Amino acid sequence: MKFPKPHTLKEIATIISCDFVGASDFPVLGMNEIHVVTPGDIVFVDHPKYYDKALESAATVVLINKKVECPEGKALLISDDPFRDFNKLTSYFKPFTAFAKAELSKNSIHKSAIVHPNAVIGNNVKIGANSIIHANVVVGDDCIIGNNVIVQSGTVLGGNAFYYKKRESGYDRLLSGGRVVLEDEVDLGVNCTIDRGVTGDTIIGKGSKLDNQVQIGHDTVLGQRVLIASQTGIAGCVVVGDDVTIWGQVGITSGITIGDRAVISAKAGVSKSLEGDKSYFGIPADDFRSKYKEIASIRKIPELIKRLDDFAKD
Numbered sequence: 001m002k003f004p005k006p007h008t009l010k011e012i013a014t015i016i017s018c019d020f021v022g023a024s025d026f027p028v029l030g031m032n033e034i035h036v037v038t039p040g041d042i043v044f045v046d047h048p049k050y051y052d053k054a055l056e057s058a059a060t061v062v063l064i065n066k067k068v069e070c071p072e073g074k075a076l077l078i079s080d081d082p083f084r085d086f087n088k089l090t091s092y093f094k095p096f097t098a099f100a101k102a103e104l105s106k107n108s109i110h111k112s113a114i115v116h117p118n119a120v121i122g123n124n125v126k127i128g129a130n131s132i133i134h135a136n137v138v139v140g141d142d143c144i145i146g147n148n149v150i151v152q153s154g155t156v157l158g159g160n161a162f163y164y165k166k167r168e169s170g171y172d173r174l175l176s177g178g179r180v181v182l183e184d185e186v187d188l189g190v191n192c193t194i195d196r197g198v199t200g201d202t203i204i205g206k207g208s209k210l211d212n213q214v215q216i217g218h219d220t221v222l223g224q225r226v227l228i229a230s231q232t233g234i235a236g237c238v239v240v241g242d243d244v245t246i247w248g249q250v251g252i253t254s255g256i257t258i259g260d261r262a263v264i265s266a267k268a269g270v271s272k273s274l275e276g277d278k279s280y281f282g283i284p285a286d287d288f289r290s291k292y293k294e295i296a297s298i299r300k301i302p303e304l305i306k307r308l309d310d311f312a313k314d
Contacts (some may be wrong), residue, residue: 011028252270
């Protein structure tokens with residue numbers, strides 16, 4: 001998330017009432033999660049395990065819960081609760097605004113686009129030429145929908161990220177201030193749910209097609225011409241390459257990469273990054289050749305047990 005205008009380190013520290021290390025006029029341009037930060041951004045960290053990763057990232061301002069040595073060219077915001085204060089900044093720069101119905105005149109909607117009755121359109125939404133938004137679709141704030149896009153009934157664009165911090169009192173949600181971007185010629189089936197980015201974008205690439213009841217987590221990026229069958233769930237911060245095919249009821253864990261032209265068979269459980277140009281199945285998912293060897297070995301176990309029993313009797 002980039003701020004509407006540059007701010008100074010002192011201004012940001014004042015918003016969240018914290019101390020800072022660095023020049024008071026140090027420029028602050030935005031805020032983002034660790035995997036998408038760029039120079040000028042704030043990143044937060046609240047566990048020593050991740051201090052180095054945050055301090056060595058592209059972010060030039062680190063919101064941290066301990067005063068540490070500040071790397072050259074960077075600044076620190078010292079907070080007793082960086083998670084809380086990151087939420088404060090999200091609320092400040094992306095305040096919640098209620099919307100009750102599709103107010104088409106207040107958004108950038110191409111004259112050739114069709115928005116069916118009972119669709120709900122949020123604030124600052126853009127919808128491109130010849131796109132069709134069917135009945136009972138919810139398009140959340142700041143969503144961008146390209147040209148020739150079809151969004152079928154019941155689909156929700158821009159739900160909150162599933163991102164929590166556990167505290168003694170329960171779970172605190174990390175507020176979502178990012179967007180959903182549907183590039184040109186995307187088709188979304190019935191009852192899909194596409195979560196917005198926390199601070200960045202969840203992107204469905206050009207020409208990609210999603211079947212009914214597909215879940216896409218926050219900040220996930222699908223490449224071009226991706227095909228996803230029904231009841232697939234993809235967690236947050238996943239990168240899916242171009243021309244990937246994912247069949248029904250596949251589950252994909254967060255923060256991994258699926259290479260171009262990979263094919264993942266139905267009901268697979270993907271727990272690690274997968275190379276492109278290969279086919280995968282199983283739990284955990286692996287390429288067909290390795291998985292068939294594994295299955296063949298498992299089938300030999302009863303025979304091996306029988307041999308061991310026979311050997312023991314002798």
